[in-house]
Amino acid sequence: MKKITAELQKGHILVSDGAWGTYLQQKGLKPGECPEEWNISRPNDVLDIAQSYITAGADLIETNSFGGSRFKLEKYGFGDKVYEFNKAAAEISREAAGPKHFVLGSVGPTGKLLMMEEVTENELYDAFKEQSMALEAGGVDAIMIETMTDLDEARIAVKAAKENTNCEVFCTMTFQKIIGGEFRTMMGISPSEMAETIVQAGADLIGTNCGNGMADMVGMVKEIRSVNSSVPVLVHANAGMPCFVDGKTTFPESPEDMATRVSGIIAAGANIVGGCCGTTPEHIREIRDAVKAL
Numbered sequence: 001m002k003k004i005t006a007e008l009q010k011g012h013i014l015v016s017d018g019a020w021g022t023y024l025q026q027k028g029l030k031p032g033e034c035p036e037e038w039n040i041s042r043p044n045d046v047l048d049i050a051q052s053y054i055t056a057g058a059d060l061i062e063t064n065s066f067g068g069s070r071f072k073l074e075k076y077g078f079g080d081k082v083y084e085f086n087k088a089a090a091e092i093s094r095e096a097a098g099p100k101h102f103v104l105g106s107v108g109p110t111g112k113l114l115m116m117e118e119v120t121e122n123e124l125y126d127a128f129k130e131q132s133m134a135l136e137a138g139g140v141d142a143i144m145i146e147t148m149t150d151l152d153e154a155r156i157a158v159k160a161a162k163e164n165t166n167c168e169v170f171c172t173m174t175f176q177k178i179i180g181g182e183f184r185t186m187m188g189i190s191p192s193e194m195a196e197t198i199v200q201a202g203a204d205l206i207g208t209n210c211g212n213g214m215a216d217m218v219g220m221v222k223e224i225r226s227v228n229s230s231v232p233v234l235v236h237a238n239a240g241m242p243c244f245v246d247g248k249t250t251f252p253e254s255p256e257d258m259a260t261r262v263s264g265i266i267a268a269g270a271n272i273v274g275g276c277c278g279t280t281p282e283h284i285r286e287i288r289d290a291v292k293a294l
């Protein structure tokens, strides 16, 4: 079922949700606490986040499962809870989304480095397979592999989700601007390298999330479009670059600031626009209005 990409093929621009991590912290998630455990212990708080993005006008919302791989959950002693936590995450967002909106099952990096031989390709594959299948069991429409920096890990995640679920499979990586103005992930991967490898691995949609505000995302989308004019592209931008004020991380871009950049990101070739760290339902509401106005 290619429900989301079918919508995009009709020429529609879709809006997705904003931050989850910073929102959970605002609701009381403490440093060192497992966010995914809240799907069981505080489902109403998680549901409230999901609902607030639907109310703000998001067409797609994510799930509280970014760190839901067995490698991440093991750190909290929850290595045997992958199925339970991820299925619950999907069910909560599905409840908020209803049948008319889409749910993207969030899958983040495992934190294990292939190049340091901390993990094998097969172990990574099995972990992504396990998490993706649990998200599908909870009712997600797509698997959203995100914030990736290692191309091999991203490729294995896409393959595992593709081969073991009937969901659409999306994948975004996190880039930074380096000296000379080019974009690279922490592991040295460019947006065009990502586009080639990840589309070949079977992804239905690719893109970029986190690490940057909307302004720098424009350059990344243009680079993806220079090597692939047809694959759908998603952008989840931060509310600007994080700054430290009075010992706290803050994000400088207001909802209005972000909204003014929406036409530029769509002109560059993005098909889905939403937020990452520091964005709130207010940011999504403004982005929604800016998309409508186009």
Ligand SMILES: [Zn+2]
Pocket: 209, 210, 211, 238, 276, 277
């Ligand atoms: Zn982020």
